[in-house]
Each structure stands twice: as C-alpha cells, then as structure tokens.
Amino acid sequence: MQKETITITVNGKQYERTVTPRRLLSDFLRHDLNLTGTHVGCEHGVCGMCTVLIDGQSARSCLNFAVMHDGASIETVESLGTPTNMHPLQEGFWSKHGLQCGFCTPAMLMVSKELTDSNPNPTRAEIKEAISANLCRCTGYQTILDSIEEGVRLANGEDAAIPAADRSPELAEQPEATT
C-alpha cells in the first residue's frame, strides 16, 4: 500500500512520519508515537475513549485517519500534567474520585480541557453536556462532574494545588454523602 509522509504536531512536538492512508489516528498516536494515554474502546465512534483535541476541537481519533491531519496540531492527555506535576483538572479528578479503572479518564480530561479552554467557569449543566458523548462504566458520572468542577476551582486559583514535592496520598475531603 502506497504510503504518505505527514507532519503532525502532537503536544507541541513536531513529528514527521510515513504512514499508510488508512492508518487510524488512534493507532498512529498510540503505536507510532507511543502516546498510549489515548485509549480505544469500541472503534466505531460511540464510546469516546479515543477522544483527542485536533486544532483545539475534540474528535474521535478512531474515526479519523492520520493523513487527514497533515499539518494539524493535536493534544492528548500526555499534554496535561505528569504524575508529579498534574494539571488542575487531573488534580480535580484525584481529589473527587473521578475515576476507578481509569480507562475513560484521558478522554474525559480532554473534553474537559476543551470546555474550560473556551469557558473557564462552566456550569454543572455545561460540564454535563461536554462529557455527554463519552462513556464511563465505573463511576456513574457523578464524581466526574464533581471532579471537573474541582479542577475548574483549582485552575482559577481558588485553592492551592497540592505541592509537587508532596506525593503522599492525602486524605480527600469527605464526600458529600447526604447532599
């Protein structure tokens, strides 16, 4: 199969690669660039696990070919924080138990990033809408909404992020059991 050479910027780094035209963007990111934080759940565009930002807009990487995005700028979960220096949204998910198996989390973070990039103070209804095309099988979504709200709060400096040096798993706030 004829291959094409493409140049794609992923997480601020430029990559030049030669790929077959049918190479899915999800496979390109995961297996050609070894950015395995983006996951694949159904490969038919429903579950949302593979969501990345293409030129700032969320998209299913399993429904896109890599060659479609020659010249584009793509953001994946690896563009956010690291385990010792997390992004406020990631801190929000950690504090509010926004994940269990963690498989849907990178995609949830990316749609949250897209939302908060354009709307730094979203309402709960807006957050709900933003994640509504992404499945999660573990949490029942409620703590994901809580987590994004918490991330927004942290991003807006309403609470100091946990110092990077302190990696001890701290006690989270009590969940609002009876609200």
Place this chain on the structure above:
Amino acid sequence: MSSKAKNEYRWIGKNMKRVEDPRLLTGRGKYIDDVHLPNMAEAAVLRSPYAHAKIISIDTSAAEQLPGVICVLTGKQAAEQTGPTACFANPPVTQYVIAVDRVRHVGEAVVAVVAEDRYIAEDAIDLIEVEYEPLPVVVDALEAINSTGDAVLHPERGDTNVAHERILDFGPVDEDFANADIIVQRNLYWPRSGGQPMETCGAVAEFDEGMGKFTVYSNGSMYNYVGWLCAMSLGVAATQLNIIPTIAGGSFGSKLFTHKVVTLTCTLARAAGCPVKYIEDRLDNTMSCDNHGSDRTYDAELAVMNDGTVKSIRYRCVDDYGAFLQFGVGHHGNAAAQVTGPYTINSVRMHLIAVFTNKGQQGAYRGFGSEVTNFVIERLMDAAADELGMDPLEIRRKNFIQPEQFPYKIPTGNVYDSGNYNAVLDEALSMIDYKGWREKQAAARKEGRYIGIGTITAQERSVFSSTEFWFWNHEPGFALTSSPESIGIKIDPTGKAFVTLHAPFWGNSPETMATQIVAEQLTIDPSDIIINYTDTDHGLNGTGPGGSRFTVMVAGAIGGATKELRIKMLRIAGHLLEVDVEDLELVDSKVQVKGAPEKSMSIADIAMQAHFFKLSLPDDVKSGLDATYVYDHPYTTMPNEDRTDLGVFYPIMGHMCHIPVVEVNIETGQIEFLDYVAVHDCGTMVNPMTLAGHVRGGTAQGIGTAMYEEFAYDENGQLMTASYADYLIPTVHEVPPNVRVGHVETPSPFTEFGIKGGGEGGRMGAPPAIAAAVEDALRPLGIKVDALPITANKLRKMIREAQAA
C-alpha cells in the same frame, strides 16, 4: 481479628485519595494494548456469521499468500496442539479457542490470522473462504428445553439442550405453601446484558522455544487461581506458562477468567514463532468473550400469611446459558447464598433448568446470579404487599431478620454473619424524606403527573467460597473448597514497605486499600508503602477480585503477614534495647517502651539491623524483614450429600436499601430520576469514598440493566445489539443527577476489622428498586413491571394497552 473501636483507626475508614490515580490520570496506566514486545505481530479473528452450522470447508490459501501474513490457523490446525479450554461444568462442555467442525453462535472464532499488523491481518480475513452447512438455530430458552436432533448443540452430552436440571428443596416447602393464606405468583424476566468494561480483553504472548515456555501478558484476573488450566489447554506444564498481569480497564466480572483470549494468543504465538498481540475489538467482545450475564425466566411464588409473614419461596427458573457452560451453573450456587433475602423465610424450592442456545456463553457480571434473585424476591415482596393491601415498607419490616438473631442460618444452609436491616431502612427513609415524597406524589397525581417511589431492601453477599461452583451438581467434577488470597510484605533496609498482591487491578482500588490496611497495621506512612503485583511464576494462591471478596481477603492476609512482621520487629528491638518484648509497642513507625516512649527504635533502624547485622539479632532470628501469608476463606463448610443443606459458603452478608424516586412521562414512556438514595451496610468501611464510588457505579450499571441494555438476538441468532450504537450503555444524561449514598456499619464478626465486601451492591439493588418505582408511578394504570429492561418503547406500549383497557 482486631477489636479496636472504629474511631481508633488512623487510616481505616478514611477517604484516602487513591494511590493508583496519578499514573492513570496522566496516561501512564500501561493497559494490555500498551504492551509492546520487539518483533511483535498482531492477530485478528474471522468469526462465524452463522449461529449454528457445520463447517464444511475452509480455504485459507489466498490469505496465506497476502504479503505480511505470518500464519493462518483454523480450528482443526489449532487443536493439533491446543486442547479444549478450561470448563468448570461436569460433564465438561467442549470448547476450543477456534471452533472445530461446528460453530454454535454468531461470532464464534473460525480462523485466526497473525500478520505484521492488525490491518494486514484483517485484510487476510476477508480473503478466507468458509463453506458452512446451516443447522437449526435455537434462540428461545423455553423452546430449547425440547430440542432434539440437529438442534442439539452438544450431542455428546445427550440428545437435549438442557445443560442441567435439578430441584433443590430446603425446609417444608409444600407444607408452608399448603398452610399459606395467599400465594403470590409472578412470571419474571431478567434480560441478558454484560459488564462491558470500556477496555476489551486482550493478551500479548510469546513462546520461548528454547525453554519451551510461554510468557503472556493478560488483563484477566484469576490467573493465580486457575491460570494453570490455560497451561493444561496448551499442553504444557503449569511451570511453562507465566502469566503477567496488566491493569484492566474495568471488568465487572467479565475479565474474571479470560482463559480463551490467553489460550488463543499463546496458541498463535507458538504457531507464528514470534510474539503475538491479540486485542479483541468491541464486536469480538460483545459476541464472543464469554461474558454475557444471566438471562432468566422465572415462574416464582411466595407463600404469605394474612399478617404479611412470608413463609416460603419457590420458583422454576429457566436460564439461557448460551452455547457453552464455562462456570457450570455456579451462578445459581451463588444465588442460594441469599435466596431468602433479609427475611425470615422458612423454606425454599429452587428449580433450575439451564439450557444451551445459539448465543454467546454466560460468564460473570456484577452479582454473579444473586442480583437476579434479588430482583425476584423484591418483586414478589412488592406483589405480596399489593395483594394484601399492605405498605411495602411494612411487609419488609415484618419479615426482617432482627439484629439479635445473628448469626442466622437461612434454609439453604448458608449463614448470615450480622446485620441491622431496620437501621439501614430507617437511614434511607430519613435521607430521602419518604413522607415528603409521598405527599409530592399525591399532589402530582392530581396534576396528572406520575411520580413513583420504589423501596427495596436486599442482600449483598460477599467473599465467595468455591463450593458455590459445584454443589448444584450431582457429581461434581472438581469439588474444590479453597478460595484463598495471599500477600507478601517486605520491609526494605530503609523501613519502606513493598507489598505484593497476588491478583491484579481490574478497576477497583486494591493499591489504596492495601496501603491503608498496611499503614494501619504497621504504622508506616502511606507514602512509604508501594504496591506491586506478582506474575504466576512468583504468585502464591490468589483467587482475585470477584464476589466482592478482595478487600476482605486481602485484609485478612495483611493481618496475618503484619502480625509476623510485628513480632519480629519487637523481638529485634527488645533484644537491642534490652527490654522484654511484652513491654514494647509499635507506635508511629517505631517500636517503643510502653510508658517510656523516648526509649525506642524506628522501623527503619530495626529494618537496617534485620537486613545487614545478623550478629546483632537474637540467635534464632533470621536476616531480613519480610512475610508472606495465605489467608483462607474465613468461614466455609461442606454441603451435605443430598444437598438439603449447602453448608456455609457466603456468610459475610452486606445489606442495602435503594430508594429511587422517578417520574414517568406517560406520553413517551421515558423515566426521569427525581431523587435516588442508596444506603449500604458493608461492615467496617476501609475507604468510604471509594465504597461510595462502587455504589454509584454499580447503580449506574443497574440502571443500564433495568432500562436500556440487552444482548438481543433475532430468530436467526444474530446479535442485534453487538455494537455500541445498539447496545445502550447509560451516559451522563441517563443516570440520576445525584445518587445520595449513605452508610451503616455492622461489622462482620468473622473478618479482619469487621469488613464486608461492597463491590457489587449497586447493581444488585437498582433494578428491582427502579422496577418498583415505575410500578408505583403507574399504579393508577395498574401496570406491572415483570420484565426488564423497561425501555421507553416497551413502557409506552404497556401504558397504551392499559389506557385502552
């Protein structure tokens, strides 16, 4: 067992943030598809388009010639080296990783291809020609009972599709029914659904020809328990198969034992002569990963007295097991653990007819069969209340086992350890403002709005014991009685703890839980504790998560190991401080003299001595500071020979009360949640935050089961809902805005710290609660909810029929 009061714990019972999270949040989780070996090829599988057919011929020549294809394997070729897959049924049901001669459901593997990458492997699949001769298709479980001839899936087990039939009687059922004032009867249907974690099953295998040994990465769970059975299938010794766990992107039971994917991938690696990755795509998973849940039709009856006392329950259940029977009818063993619910029901008759049909086979799904009997019992309790004109809360209270009656033996022989069912119900009623909602409901009805309140009080048995797998059998093939869990703890020379789990992460919080318990027991700071997982080469007995057992069992194992470590540390410190061991205590990461805390040694100092200064230790103390501990099920007894008593097998008994408030739109049939309260009693809580997470997540899955999800087959055995466009998993819009979780703690007398399991409860409570709420909302129309899922379409139809009547 610890006798500390709850508030004396430093770490147990606290909402500790999960130690698993930083790597998962930053895309560094290392799931199965993130494993990459040098020179690795990828596999794809050609699957049967027929539900039931003979394979007449397979032509793979064009596929083999495609550039990039490494090998093509038919079922016959695979079976030359790899035997049937593991099966717990007796007699076993023969299943191969790739079908041999005959396919029995749509999606069954027919040919596997290994190629340089999956794209080429899938191209090759399109080049394979298979000739089939269709056989009669069996999709209706009730009709399957009467199948003969070509319609029989496994003729070697006899000319029938009945896989197993038996009646188990416990107590004076006939007498209790004869003496009943009323008999309440319902025909109930529980639909086929599945755990459907967002990550499918997969494996990466390599075969070292020099060593004759397989190494396989897997996202399955029970590998340290029954992984050796994969070696048996592969025709090698268990020492020649090392299974390395990866974390799993969810399971909910569906990855309990991913033996088929492991065995298939190993088979392909051996044939291909290079490492092979096989990751199911979603359709592979929905059609053929052996993970469908229960699919049952019940004719169920309750013997009730006029005052509401429930004397007996009896039922005939037809369970559609699909094409194979990997776990036997263990799901019905499970159900026998709590088939009388939280009630003092005197006798039980369970009549089971398990049938084969041309569908994907059942596996495990959150509840493992007991979620279905919860639905049956609670539907019958509501029906009894209706027929007696009794309040649904009152009939429950009337029949509750009382706190002073524990430990309580139910008719099947299982024992409930402890509970306080009125306390759970009271907490739930107070949280939901039950009286207030009843007033709102009455007001809404006057406006023509249909609000309903459903209340269920149900059991969540936890910590399974393996007898449940086989006691339904007249002659068990392998009557195992062990289901242990192990731990390894090593304190390094600087005083930090390495903790080794012998079963994997599959979406729960094992690292956080183990960290909290080790921190509690050894007074080591959580940041000084690291958790890892063994492979099978190094693993001790570990049954793994499932049946809400992991926290209880790991806590037990940690209790044993830390006791040994504590004794050793005290002996070393006593020796070096020249103090009697009796006068020492372990406090805040140091061993100190009681009453004179300034005289002490830190754990780090003791560890350094233990590792490197043998001549400073007491003569009979060996170097090092480590312990392993195998913890067996805390309370299991054998079933008796005639099965009139199944013994004790699931005694750690949790409880829950779910109260959803819904509004039904009678024009569209849509159900909206106005409120939802779930109060659970899981004994002593280790981490209320993660427990609440399980409750909410399980509730969301229960909502899926109750309202949306169904593996629906047409008359030709085609799975109509194989894709996520058709199999409807709840999104954020389908779940209640706020599932309010409450906790009551009735510690178990049989477990470390009094912990009970809590992994499955949400899904074991939500379906009957939602059914009750919908039925309550539509009471003016007289609609009964006897079958799930209650889709909007079905409900609208029922409403129309009721309005027309």
